[in-house]
Amino acid sequence: MKISDVKVHVMQAELKEPFGFSQWWFHKRSAMIVEVITDEGLVGWGEAYGPPEATGAIVEKLYKPLVVGKDPFQAGVIWEELYNRFRDYGQKGVMIAALSGLDIALWDLMGKALGVPVYRLLGGAFRNEVSAYATGLYLKQRDNVPKELAHEAECHVKAGFKAMKMKIGYGYERDVVYVKAVRDAIGPGVELMVDANHAYDASSAIRVGRGIEPFEIGWFEEPVPPEDIQGYIEVKDALSIPIAGGECEYTRFGFRELLSKRAVDIVQPDTCSAGGLSECKKIAAMASAWGVRYLPHVWGSGVALAANLHLIATIPPASMSANPIEPIFEYDTTENPFRTELLLEPIIPQNGSLKIPQGPGLGIDVDRKALSRYSCK
């Protein structure tokens, strides 16, 4: 079996209602879907995180000419060859995100060719379903933010979620008020995590962390910029809240420092950006060796959801014991037609859990009508 063509689908959709966080406001959603076609007629799907025009061009102009004619079962070799060919220009960022999208499509192809789910090729599943937490609680252009956040949090509980993550990073006073509003709304029995999206320096993050410590926070995500490893260490040393990060880091080389310096308690590579399934399986092994929990960052279409579900199925519990700490899956609840419309059978949580897809490859069917409806090219 040989790769005969690679297509990219750059997609965009305007949002009905914009939403904001500590860095900017979202007015539209976008996605870049990779389609790899073989001479035997099989099609594999992947997704790249980040600016779709850039990742789409990288796959189409730089990677495609080097992979057409190759065997998709050489996925690990293809990864190393492409990384090495362009490492002078892109050890991080869109080059690696584009490589991730291509790599995921090759794993989908391998699974389809053999008639087995991707998680079996990755070493087998510890679980057939995984608890999900609701990512949401962004800013909306409405009055009375604490009341709006409390209402949304109650909706997530009603929908069956037993854990959720809210945005912070708006300054000490607002952060404490917003976190208190959400904790008061959901009560003590629901897990609550916070994400500052690297809005702070270390001393500000420590002050905010101390202000929200009384509200039983599951983890404090991206307190400081991803480049500031020492800042992560200072925040982690100062707070009792577990510290999470890694959605802006790439490849085993990038995660080496974060892990070896024990800068985080929880590492969060994004499969669609950190290097795809080939690389994230290696990063997960490194995290295990350093005693750091691995919980993927997930943000994208149904293709991204499926790829991350196959990977999380293969992540061992944080402690192998009678009462193991199981991984928990990030489920974005904000408006995203690519999550809800791109797959013929969308991946939707039931009672706060997601099933690992069981079909061959990623176990998904892409709806070509939705693909063309939102495609820019």
Ligand SMILES: [Mg+2]
């Ligand atoms: Mg985050």
